Amino acid sequence: MTNGEGYHNFHHEFPKDYRNGYRPFDYDPSKWLIWFFHTFTNQVTSVYRVPSNEVRKARANIDLYKAQKEREKCDWGTDPTLLPTMTYDVYQTKVKDEGKEWLLIDDFVLDVKDFTSAHPGGEKILRAYYGKDSTKAFYGGLNNHTKAARTMLSMLRIAKIEKNE
Structure with missing residues (x-):
């Protein structure tokens, strides 16, 4: 049903957050189901969302890591x-x-x-x-x-x- 949820690393970075795909358009059937039950029933009484600033910081760290790896491939001349x-x-x-x-x-x-x-x-x-x-x-x-x-x-x-x- 979830097709492996390609955003599962988000869950490992922020285990308390109910989402795997944090953007609205990310394919995350579990998120949609939890949101539905939270919004329209009393079966899920609360959901936690990591503050967006924390998500931005995590993404920035990932981008920085990738950039550093790319820099390591470059020749920067003699030290x-x-x-x-x-x-x-x-x-x-x-x-x-x-x-x-x-x-x-x-x-x-x-x-x-x-x-x-x-x-x-x-x-x-x-x-x-x-x-x-x-x-x-x-x-x-x-x-x-x-x-x-x-x-x-x-x-x-x-x-x-x-x-x-």
């Missing part, structure tokens, strides 16, 4: 704590004397050689910032880049600039 360090002077020298196609954003040295031709704003704008700190330009001085662009930076990191303390 920043494992990157080599270099001074700002070395960074500038490598660009100037060795022709490295490097940018500096958020104190990370980025090798943009393989990305330059794909840059939506064109190659010229990137080349203008080789050997310089382009953090302000990246975060709104010229263009407030998208989250996707910001995430892409992690794949281009090759070093971290040493802080002079």
